[in-house]
Amino acid sequence: MEEKRTYYQRNKERIRKQRKGFYKRNKERIKQRNKEWYEKNREFHQSQDIKKKRKEYRHCPEVLGRRREYQINRKRExxxxxxxxxxxxxxxxxxxxxxxxxxxxxxxxxxxxxxxxxxxxxxxxxxxxxxxxxxxxxxxxxxxxxxxxxxxxxxx
Structure with missing residues (x-):
């Protein structure tokens, strides 16, 4: 596991380019697979426990700070x-x-x-x-x- 992490850190840009290219080539297939998975696991997403965790995460100060910073940069650019x-x-x-x-x-x-x-x-x-x-x-x-x-x- 540690080897994978160090490999990723050393080759981060190359891996990102590869993933981006793969996504562009297989966009429809990936979207369809994600949609099927969501439909298959719909009750998981609708459970009150998961909804509560999502809400807590969205209102976490670190997440709010990152989101605010992202929006500020986006508006500036x-x-x-x-x-x-x-x-x-x-x-x-x-x-x-x-x-x-x-x-x-x-x-x-x-x-x-x-x-x-x-x-x-x-x-x-x-x-x-x-x-x-x-x-x-x-x-x-x-x-x-x-x-x-x-x-x-x-x-x-």
């Missing part, structure tokens, strides 16, 4: 990721504050294409973090109980 996050938060906030029923679904279910909005907003300024996304017509003027109105409010 790709400005579109930061903008996607802002637009998603804007949608969630608008639905939360302006919808009397409080029903919140994903942006896709409302027919909102965040990528199209981002394309419409390009080219980005260099200091994107200093800018905010505003609407010409204020959000509170839309009826957030009507999905068509929501789609209109977030149209590019």
């Amino acid at each position: 790709k400005p579109t990721m930061a903008l996607k996050g802002r637009l998603s938060n804007l949608l969630w906030s608008a639905l939360k504050h302006y919808s009397p029923t409080g029903k919140i679904r994903s942006s896709k279910k409302y027919g909102i294409d965040i990528n199209a909005i981002i394309e419409h907003l390009k080219p980005f300024p260099t200091n994107l973090s200093d800018y905010e996304v505003h609407h010409i017509k204020p959000l509170f003027t839309f009826d957030f109980n009507n999905p068509e109105e929501i789609k209109k409010a977030f149209a590019p």
Whole structure:
């Protein structure tokens, strides 16, 4: 076991390239095998004990720190990721504050294409973090109980 570990440490990059290439060549087969395994072991994933362990893991301070760091780096490297996050938060906030029923679904279910909005907003300024996304017509003027109105409010 120790020999495998040292071998992996010495050849980490080469092994990663090989695994990545194998995955690219056999993507569909791997996905199908994983899907079959999940279906076969569905009761394992649905058990309350496993769900509890997953929740504890996700809320562990080290995991939260790693996830936060990953998100920060991702937003720093790709400005579109930061903008996607802002637009998603804007949608969630608008639905939360302006919808009397409080029903919140994903942006896709409302027919909102965040990528199209981002394309419409390009080219980005260099200091994107200093800018905010505003609407010409204020959000509170839309009826957030009507999905068509929501789609209109977030149209590019």
